[in-house]
Amino acid sequence: MxxxxxxxxxxxxxxxxxxxxxxxxxxxxxxxxxxxxxxxxxxxxxxxxxxxxxxxxxxxxxxxxxxxxxxxxxxxxxxxxxxxxxxxxxxxxxxxxxGSGHLAPSRSYLEYHLDDFSGWLRRRVRSSYKWDRIRSCLSNTDMCNEMNQSYRMAQDFFNAHLTPIQSGCCKPPTECGYTFINPTYWISPINTAADMDCLNWSNDQMQLCYNCDSCKAGLLANxxxxxxxxxxxxxxxxxxxxxxxxxxxxxxxxxxxxxxxxxxxxxxxxx
CATH class of the missing domain: 1.20.120 (Four Helix Bundle (Hemerythrin (Met), subunit A))
Known part of the structure; x- marks a missing residue:
């Protein structure tokens, strides 16, 4: 025993x-x-x-x-x-x-769409009350500022393998046709009607695309x-x-x- x-x-x-x-x-x-x-x-x-x-x-x-x-x-x-x-x-x-990323023309990083993810995950970020808290938290991180230090030239940025959350939150969607100045500063959109996220983009470094559905999708992909x-x-x-x-x-x-x-x-x- x-x-x-x-x-x-x-x-x-x-x-x-x-x-x-x-x-x-x-x-x-x-x-x-x-x-x-x-x-x-x-x-x-x-x-x-x-x-x-x-x-x-x-x-x-x-x-x-x-x-x-x-x-x-x-x-x-x-x-x-x-x-x-x-x-x-x-x-x-x-x-x-x-939920998976989509290839964009002449880009190495992927784009993300919120509707690709499960309904349960989407509900975690769709509520304005929940997202306001999450957005505030994300905007206080250094994930977007780090891109400005890493990529100076447009082609270097387009060839970068960004994380889903960087792709969704730190830059405008590729289909909007914004002109690259630096990874978090873009001007002169070609097609603002392509997606509501094209209008939600802001060059304010505390705003960027944190109000975009692409940011929510990038967060869920991450x-x-x-x-x-x-x-x-x-x-x-x-x-x-x-x-x-x-x-x-x-x-x-x-x-x-x-x-x-x-x-x-x-x-x-x-x-």
Whole structure:
């Protein structure tokens, strides 16, 4: 029984370690400028990671100190957390399955359209109340100013591989036909009727295209890219947790079987 308990404790220690990439993925999302402005996915990931850590520690303690009720709590709670993590991964996949960039003539960067994304994501940015807060947060970042330092010439800028949020928020849509002065200053549009975003563009460095649908689409494209990376981490961790959980179940069952045989032998000895 002692050997089995030690095995259960060691297995649960692995589960403790597996909570680290979950928490790390949430913290990474929290420090990304776009995610820090939207604050949708990072907190569920961090909370689930902390819960996995707490439950795994309970199983670790229950294994080494032979506390059956704590082990039973671990088995039930960890199963629930694995299911919740799996549901979160499926949810992230479903809301990010749509939405991709479009090629623009003579440009290396992509353009983004809001209608390409899932309805759930669009609702996160369409409300003026929500977007005002997000826009204020984005305008206080250095993502657009960095482009002015990196690209001096028009052709260098047109050949740049911009992030979706830089493409959507820091410049006017290509179809408007604005003339390049620098990455965040454009003049003389050719076709202001091509898109409402053509009228929403402003050379005011605090305005730019933050009021544009292209900015909302660029933000969602950035979120999609980062969420997909976090999703891969969560998926790998879930597979590892399931493996650890199944081994833990087998070890717990073996420990209970050993305990039953031990008590049975003790009973025979007293007879």
């Amino acid at each position: 002692a050997l089995s308990n030690n095995v259960i404790g060691a297995i649960n220690f692995v589960a403790v370690i597996l909570s680290i990439p979950i928490i790390g993925a949430g913290i990474w999302l929290a420090y990304e400028p776009d995610n820090s402005c939207v604050q949708i996915l990072q907190w569920p990931v961090i909370i689930l990671g902390i819960l996995v850590l707490v439950v795994a520690l309970a199983g670790f303690i229950g294994g080494f100190w032979r506390i059956p009720w704590l082990l039973i709590f671990y088995l039930i709670a960890m199963l629930i957390l694995i299911i919740l993590l799996a549901c979160l991964v499926v949810f992230v996949y479903m809301v990010t399955v749509r 979120l999609k890219r980062e969420w997909r990376r976090a999703e891969i981490i969560l998926l790998i961790t879930i597979v590892a947790l399931i493996w650890v959980y199944l081994i833990g179940c087998c070890a717990f069952r073996n420990a209970k079987t050993e305990d039953i045989f031990r008590r049975y032998k003790q009973g025979q000895a007293y007879e």
